[in-house]
Amino acid sequence: MNQPSPLNLDLQICRSLYSAANALIRAYRPLLEPLDLTYPQYLVMMALWEHDAVSVKTICDRTRLETGTVTPLLKRLEGKDLILRERSQEDERQRVIRLTRQGRDLKSRAERVPMEMACMELLTPKQGLELQRLSEALYRNAVARTDDKGTA
Amino acid sequence: MNQPSPLNLDLQICRSLYSAANALIRAYRPLLEPLDLTYPQYLVMMALWEHDAVSVKTICDRTRLETGTVTPLLKRLEGKDLILRERSQEDERQRVIRLTRQGRDLKSRAERVPMEMACMELLTPKQGLELQRLSEALYRNAVARTDDKGTA
């Protein structure tokens, strides 16, 4: 029997996951374009719609993005008048990231995005839940290996 | 009953998938560093180890990366003396991407990477296969929606 090499591309889970994630982000693009948001920006906005006036660190935790990514991203959102970046009075190292009125108002338009994504039927609801469960397990284990960064 | 919002971050499959993919790439990093390769570069090298002397398009298809990503990446691999980028004689639009001796020799060192990744036990083998199956389904469906780019 011919044993496939461990380096065989079709055996690489990471390629599957990575390309699927990128493809999924691409699928979001036309839906987010009318909102003038990229996918990571959409993530950040969702975090703020859930809980406004939070620190950069909180946003990083909720979105699972790193500060090196989030800091310039927040600057761009501020440039679009969707958020304000203020200094915290309790702790001057911190920023308080606050939605503007436009930022808050955008939520109602954004509510269509998950619906429209579901309409694409990229996966069945069951498959989606299973994919999420496995992805979460992987994320948790990978993060646990590097440090104790237990995040939501 | 309080119905969670469709914009609830914890319900976003895409966040799970995206963060898991990024975390997995990060897990590869220390293993690929001694080889002086990034993960996408590793993908390209794997494609060439499987089948040497191919076009850029073939590499894009096998790695599922776009030419805008692959072209500069190949230039950097050439800069590391791992590949040669030649013009095809049959069709002058095309490049033939060829492994150098160093490029070929690197394969044996790279064969440890999948083993070492498995040792991390980020998922069970069963979970891994299931994750791959679902990711593949998602990738296929997402790609099919944009065009008929049926790829391996």
Add this chain to the structure above:
DNA sequence: TAAAATATTATTGTGTGCAATTATATCGTG
């Protein structure tokens, strides 16, 4: 209390990912 350790955000530098576009070559059609 002073100094060391840690936390927060920001920056720097590099490599990606991708939409739109370009230059050139090849293919298809009338």
Add this chain to the structure above:
DNA sequence: CACGATATAATTGCACACAATAATATTTTA
């Protein structure tokens, strides 16, 4: 055969993703 359509790789411009580092503030320790 000439021309229009398409393909290939490359480029441009923008937004990420992240490791390493830096500036400043806060917490911890002795």
